[in-house]
Amino acid sequence: MPKRRYLALVSDAAQTCGVEEFARQTALRLAKRVQQHVLDGDMRRLSSALAHADAAILNFPVVAWKKKLLEPIAAALATRLYRKQLVIVLHEWDALDWKRRLVLSPVVMLATRILFSAPEVAAEFARSPLSALSTSRRQLIPIPPNLALPRVLHDGSVARTLEAQRNAGRLILGQFGSIYPKKQSTAILEIAARLLTLGHDVGVVFVGSFIRGTDNIERDFYALADKLGISGRVAVTGYVSGAEELFGIFRHVDVFCYRFSEGLTARRASVLAASFSGKPVVVNEPQRRNALAHHSLFRKLVDGGAIRLVDTKADANTMADAVLEASRSHVAPFDVNAEIDALWGAVIDTLDGENAPLTVQSALSFEA
Secondary structure (H helix, E strand, O other): OOOOOEEEEEOOOOOOOHHHHHHHHHHHHHHHHEEEEEOOOOHHHHHHHHOOOOEEEEEEOOOOHHHOOOHHHHHHHHHHHOOOEEEEEEOOOOOOOHHHHHHHHHHHHHOOEEEEOOHHHHHHHHHOHHHHHOOOOEEEOOOOOOOOOOOOOOOOHHHHHHHHHHHOOOEEEEEEOOEOHHHOOOHHHHHHHHHHHOOOOEEEEEEOOEOOOOOOHHHHHHHHHHHOOOHHHEEEOOOOOOHHHHHHHHOOOOEEEEOOOOOOOOOOHHHHHHHOOOOOEEEEOOOOOOOOOOOHHHHHHHHOOOEEEEOOOOOHHHHHHHHHHHHOOOOOOOOHHHHHHHHHHHHHHHHHOOOOOOEHHHHOOOOO
């Protein structure tokens, strides 16, 4: 039986988020069975592309959504008018602004299949009124990290600065990914301040950039760092485009640390990428006991000690103690690229419907 042919709908963004990277990486992994189509409003070109596909794939939330209000809706409608399957991958739901969910509503109702990045997202969607108006064909899909280990590393100015600080005895605490309030990135500032109070020379590097929005994210971030007395110990790299430079920075971090408001979930690809550095990652554990059940790589990293879980509601003192313990430990090496390949194999199998992944119904049968 011939394999299904796909049309992967992507944006034209130069600086990509995790959702956009997943969309593009999915297209690369599908290889000859997929054609990428940029959402540019050209319906004639879209119609031509749909003629050669069995199904279209849309990932949400899309980049620069305010500039793309109608294009996803038009693409979804065209897909169904051409009697093609429409697969929607929802990476977030309740975390989205209500206006974004409103724009998404007609697209989701047109979907013939909905895939969720985590059971938390599936549960949020199931509680929404839109759930009753949407397809019951729903599954969980494991989201792989955006990055693979490069063959060579590049030491830029940030990496060289961190190396000098470590050589002088400073403990480098790191976090990878975008900086925004719901991620609680500022919690790491509090943890660093606690370590400093305990007498440890500590520095913090945020490998990423601030997400622009209506909030004064950057101003409030630096105001807190100044209030805590650690502003001179904090560095924010901004957007780093190449894996060679990213992992060049990563190797000079002692411990990565995250404290999410909802605890760890399987959609936190930044945690996966950080764990590939070979350095320990300290993070507060999931609220739901089945949160990582569908994601084999997360389970392996937790079981192997690369990701170290603390209580979901751990405070700065508890997190600081866990960071110190992790800094004195060793992470066993593993074949990163092989693990990523295996996870992408599971993604493609789920898209093709060739395996029996954890269904949404069975995932939601477990409570927090």
